[in-house]
Amino acid sequence: PEHVDALTRQDLVAFHETYYRPDRVILGISGDVNPDEALKTIRDAFGTWQKGSAPLRAELPEYKRNTETRSLVLDRPGSVQTILRIGNLGLNRKNPDYFPAFVMNFILGGTGSSRLEFNLREMNSLTYVARSLFSAPRYPGYIGATTEVRNAVTAKAVEEIFNEFKRMQTEPVSDEELNNTKRSLVGSFALELESPESLLSYAMMVEEQGLPKDYWDRYPEHIEAVTQTQIMEVARKYLGDKGYQIVAVGERASIEPALKPYGEITFVPDPSK
Secondary structure, eight states: HHHHHHHOHHHHHHHHHHHHOOOOOOOOOOOSHHHHHHHHHHHHHHHHOOOOOOOSOOOOOOOOOOOEEEEEEOOOHHHHEEEEEEEOOOOOSSSSSSHHHHHHHHHHHSSSSHHHHHHIIIIIOOOOOOEEOOSSSSOOEEEEEEEEGGGGGHHHHHHHHHHHHHHHSSSOOHHHHHHHHHHHHHHHHHHHHHHHHHHHHHHHHHHHHHHOOTTTHHHHHHHOOOOOOHHHHIIIIIOOOSSSSEEEEEEEEHHHHHHHSEEEEEEEETTTT
16 A cells, blocks of 8 residues: 555656557557558557657566465455465466467366366365466466365365366376367357457467467367377476465465465465455
């Protein structure tokens, strides 16, 4: 709150003048438009917009995975459930591991019929929804799992999430799982191509992330090329067996015993209080 309170109008003006510049912008149009007319409209509107002088790319430190699993617990006394996020450093979109990791994630927890959902909901009645987490933008994203459970089953939920991480690394996915996943991903992609918004989003992503111009033309073949061996390899590489960040929100008395076996725990107070 103190940082927000300290902001002045001049801070906002300076930020706008530095970063809202044409050399930092991608403008896309999708629909029943005449390209020449659209370009004229754009030039009329933005033709005098001047480039900025600030560096175009942020200088960021190297991303490194944790060497040991650690937990962050936000204590909310009286909460009747625990909200869990368990993750690790992932990869960016241009990484050669992207497509095997993408398919692996879908099998692990990308749908209502995924492994996490079947284990935590159907087999163990621990939750209503359990999903995997996967993000691969320009910079390395994250990979992991999330769910919400009753206080009493917090330890069991964490245990079963890690069990599914381990199973993905040690047991090849079945032919049926892999083939069904490929059909689902390619089929849903084909349906999205009917939407002008989706087409524009895909085109913008190619420009924003510097992807090959034929990236989306070859998307189905990249999905189809993923093998069971590749899935196990990326599972070992990105899910691993240590270095996780566990974030839990709920009642400390229920969460602390559940997370103690996994390493250091840091407790923070509820910021809403």
